[in-house]
Amino acid sequence: MSTANKKVMVVGGGIAGLTAAWELSQLNIDVELIEKTCFLGGYAIQFCCKATDECVTCGACSAEDMLYNVVNEPKIKVHLATEIEKINKNGKLSVSLKKSSPQTDSAEGGLAKGYSKNNSPLLVVVDKSSCKKIPDGAVAFDDIELVNKIDDIDAVVLASGFNPFNAEIKGTYGYHKFNNVVTGLDLERIIRKNGVVVRPSDGKEPKAVAFIQCVGSRDENLGNLWCSQVCCPYALRMAEQTKYKNPDTDITVFYMDIQNAGKNFPVFYEKCKSDMRFVRNIPVDLYPIKGDKLQMRYMNDDDGLSVKEVFDMVVLSIGIMPGSDNAQLSELLDINLNQDGFFACKDKFNRTSTSKDGIFIAGTVQGPKTIAASMAHATQAAGEVMKYLGVSK
Amino acid sequence: MTDMINAEMEEININTEVLVIGGGLTGLKAASEIAASGYKVSLIEKESDIGFQKETNYLFSVNKKELASLEKLIRQVKKNNKIEVFTQTQIKGVTGVTGDFNVTLSKENELKGKKVGVIIIATNFSVEPMNEKYGLSLSENVLTQSQMEELLAPDNKSGREKLANKTVAFVVGFAQDGYPLVMERVMRSVLAAEETDGCNAYVYAGDLKVASDGLEMIYKDTRDNGATYFKLKEAPNINPDGKTISFYDDVLRRDMELSPDLLVVEEAVCADQSNEGLAELLRIDMGPLGFLQKDNVHLFPVCSNREGIFVVGATREVQDLPLIWTDVENMSLKVKNLLGDGTRMVPKEKAVVDTGKCVFCLTCYRCCPHGAIYWDEDNKAVISKIACQACGICASECPMDAIQIGGFKDEDIKVQIQKCIETGNNEPNIIAFCCQNSAFEAGEMAEAFNMPLPAGLKIIKVPCAGKVDIDYILSAFVNGADGVLVMTCHSGNCKSEQGNTFANMRVGDVHRMFEVTGFENDRLKYVTLASNMGQDFSSAAIDMERKIKELGPSALRN
Secondary structure, three states, rough: OOOOOOOEEOOOOOOOHHHHHHHHOOOOOEEEEOOOOOOOOHHHHHHHOOOOOOOOOOHHHHHHHHHHHHHHHHOEEEEEOEEEEEEEOOOEEEEEEOOOOOOOOOOOEEEEEEEOOOOOOEEEEOOOHOOOOOOOEEEOOOHOOOOOOOEOOOEEOOOOOEEEOHHHHHHHHHOOOOOOEEEEEHHHHHHHHHOOOOOOOOOOOOOOOEEEEEEEEEEOOEOOOOOOOHHHHHHHHHHHHHHOOOOOOOEEEEEOOOOOOOOOOHHHHHHHHHHHHEEEOOOOOOEHHHHHHHEEEOOOOOOOOOEEEEEEEEEEEEEEEEOHHHHHHHHHHHOOOOOOOOOOOOOOEEEEEEOOOOOEEEEOOOOOOOHHHHHHHHHHHHHHHHOOOOOOO | OOOOOHHHEEEEEHHHHHHHOOOOOHHHHHHHHHHHHHOOOEEEOOOOOOOOOOHHHOOOOOHHHHHHHHHHHHOOOOOHOOEEEEEEEEEEEEEEOOEEEEEEEOOOEEEEEEEEEEEEEEOOOEEEEEEHHHOOOOOOOEEHOOOOOOOOOOOOOHHHOOOOOEEEEEEOOOOOOOHHHHHHHHHHHHHHHHOOOOOOOEEEEEOOOOOOHHHHHHHHHHOOOOOOOOOOOOOOOEEOOOOOOEEEEOOOEEEEEOOOOOEEEEEEEEOOOOOHHHHHOOOOOOOOOOOOOOOOOHHOEEEEEOOEEEEEEOOOOOOOHHHHHHHHHHHHHHHHHHHHHOOOEEEEOOOOOOOOOOOOOOOHHHHOOOOOEEEOOOOEEOOOOOOOOOOOOHHHHOOOOOEOOOOOOOHHOOOOHHOOOOOOOOOEEEEEEEEEOHHHHHHHHHOOOOOOOOOOEEEEEOOOOOHOOOOHHHHHHOOOOOOOEEEOOOOOOOOOHHHHHHHHHHHHHHHHHHHHHHHOOHHHEEEEEEOHHHHHHHHHHHHHHHHHHHOOOOOOOO
């Protein structure tokens, strides 16, 4: 069967959605890419390069590459600020779309900004009333075009991604209360913007930094019985980079079990162990003291007694949680979630399969994944779509 | 400058047969997927039969129904008329490039030639007992993980009975960092052991590797069913007979001792021993720990440094079965993109050898990271239009300047260099040679986000820093540049693996020339960054400008 006139909808413009869309377009499939926010790239595009003098294979640059591919590919139609309203099946699928609500929380002064030069548009006015001066080239949220309905869709790839754990839930760490407590995601953005780690309170490079692992993951009390798989890699890589750029930084990592990062982990881990201190304990709480510093309480390894230690900055390595839209999407698409709230696979060996033919899942919507794993999973989904459409070579 | 996108194209024919090396699970799945795309497959296996060993179902923890589906896969491959299976067969030699490989296969010392377009490497894991690292010999009460799994096999009733009312201790994570797959085997054994009446399981572990779907839940299940975990910083003291384990417990804060009836020692999951030979034969890079594929994000998941040679599953990394299936599907799509219907459009002038200048020194053959260069019967270098990635390393290394890269010809770049020099202004002239994959993008980002950039900065795009010839750098200075930046990808991130290394070497060469002549070294700098590092691009360029302002205009500037 020929690929002519085959149309696939990809839901989500993060790294998995971009990859699935691009792989399908390369096989001559028309792709309709739906993205809820005003920008493509999802979380992956916000991540920083974590290289020291050498690449540590975090994959952040792959997100940049893939975004470039997609925005330059005429077979992919991008629908920004768009959500699914309804799906009708009458032979092929017909999808009604609606405008999403503007994401004002990430905007500064009413203006949302893309992270990559390939984001198009780069600037979106999400709240006109609080935007003092509208810069050249900025697009008003209301002017982002909405296509109300797309007919004749042959298959759907759901790649709507994850939610970062809301660190406020771990109240004793004072996230959003104390300036210099940041999440791993915040730190990615800080490094991307400044090139180095700086403290939010004074914009200066911190001397003593603590990373707390498993914030929100592997947490029985929260019912989050999964390892997010990305936090040890990102924390250790950002810590190593910080140490490389500023060798005077003292870094402490509080952890339960360190997970592998990269193919040459034994070598990388040895380097980490010589560059920073590892404490196998999850801290109790922290509170601010003079000079915007943070005093942390944890249990000492040696004698089991409570220790107080002062840090300039604390990074909470937040995990990957199921997307906030999952329940809604599960209903709309009529496909099942698993016990953790991610989407379930019908075939244990094929993690892109769902409980419904013609609907496939890609990326972190299925479970925690690194950038590289999301891309591989999305390419697999594109391959499964091709098989479903009965298209061979 | 001409762009490759608008370059003149020509059609070439390629061989669409595929060779799959390895008749284990990965190879079987690979062969069946490729055949389903309509291509002919030769599947070679060094053992006497294709299929998977009994251990596999323990390693991948598949149930009966799933095992049946995997066994069906073997039968399907055997009767698929698009797949030809060669057992007791190994690959002995290979020449040519993708679309036109000539491989030599050997079966019981008999050699046989075969032409294929693509080669897939699908070797298996090997499993190694680690008892010696713990100073233990295997015995009645000291077992390997595999032996334990045999005892626990669903159909091994007497094996399970042996565990009744026994204390079983597992040690894992001290002899190796390990993988989730290693951890999963232990945890599944613990779960199975707990089903036997009176069997108590204790696990001594380093870092629990739980970064895999569903593993944390299994960990909880094992504990809910009674298992006790001791997470220690270093291996516990184990008596050489395996009958006493003494250790300091961090939680209870005292010395403890356990006398297990059975001690199960972890097994390492390792790369296949044949990988190294295959890498040498096929001229592909070895990665860490005996796996094939360098740790380079641009190769993930299944590419090697050579076009048309793919590495899947355990060949490249320790992976569970669903991830191996992901690899196979990725490979299958890439094969489809590469082979298509057997014809391919390629740029006519991707990399062109001037046969008049070529003296057959083989420099290009040796430095090509993609194995894209061979030679013809006239003893002249030939660059494959399909295997070549147009990085330009060969063009800049060729001592005869006999190679030109389409879109980046030497003469065009030299014209660009001349155009970059502005006379009559007071701003320092800075020329940045930027790899199109990283620094060029970062430069555009710096501009798009209004980051500070020197007024006299000019960017010249190169396909890869490996194309930055010493001539270019010198020519920039001769034409009046005050400073030159060679900006490229971080080490280990080059799409051509070594383009940045070559660029760095050449910058070093020029620095040595400068030292001899007394020209300031600070005017030339090698910088690595990624495509999303607009901020770093900006600071590197501003730094150079500041330095030049200190030094004053170049002595070579008119």
